[in-house]
Amino acid sequence: KETYPREPIFIEKELQGCNVEISIQYNTGFTETIYSFANNIRTQEGGTHESGFKSALTRLINEHARKLGVLKDNMENFQGEDIREGLTGIISVKLLNPQFEGQTKTRLGNAEIRGIVESVISEEFGAFLEQNPSIARKICEKSLRAFRARDAARKARELTRRKNALEISNLPGK
Numbered sequence: 001k002e003t004y005p006r007e008p009i010f011i012e013k014e015l016q017g018c019n020v021e022i023s024i025q026y027n028t029g030f031t032e033t034i035y036s037f038a039n040n041i042r043t044q045e046g047g048t049h050e051s052g053f054k055s056a057l058t059r060l061i062n063e064h065a066r067k068l069g070v071l072k073d074n075m076e077n078f079q080g081e082d083i084r085e086g087l088t089g090i091i092s093v094k095l096l097n098p099q100f101e102g103q104t105k106t107r108l109g110n111a112e113i114r115g116i117v118e119s120v121i122s123e124e125f126g127a128f129l130e131q132n133p134s135i136a137r138k139i140c141e142k143s144l145r146a147f148r149a150r151d152a153a154r155k156a157r158e159l160t161r162r163k164n165a166l167e168i169s170n171l172p173g174k
Helices: 048-068 111-131 133-167
Strands: 003-015 018-027 033-038 087-094
Touching: 003 111, 003 133, 018 111, 018 133, 033 048, 048 087, 048 111, 048 133, 087 111, 111 133
Parallel strands: 033 087
Antiparallel strands: 003 018, 018 087
């Protein structure tokens, strides 16, 4: 698969006593791959740091798509799944008192981490997209293709369901 940017984007920042490291790279594939860690412990079920990453990324790409004219005024925003198609991301946070949820401890539950990760993504990745408009445009256009494919699939499903409803009639043949 072709990757862009060539080298992964690496963001490292310390905020409110929490160290955040994020690596982002897109490829021409269709699968989303996100690995998240809290204090070097793999959080397979994600948690607040992963949800902060996803929401900030969605907001940021939608803003850039509007700014670049990829999303027109009358169009609805991209959904998170559109933006994360072909994304490989690694999120690592180091914090003093991690609160894991569940029996297996595979989900981070610290509420304050969400806001910290969101602000780091908004500032650092936003600055990267401003400095690299060609990569920003490529990400926005890939998101637009995913958006159109999802919309076409939804319309095809609705059409199939409507046809089935019309074929089933309780009237006799002749």
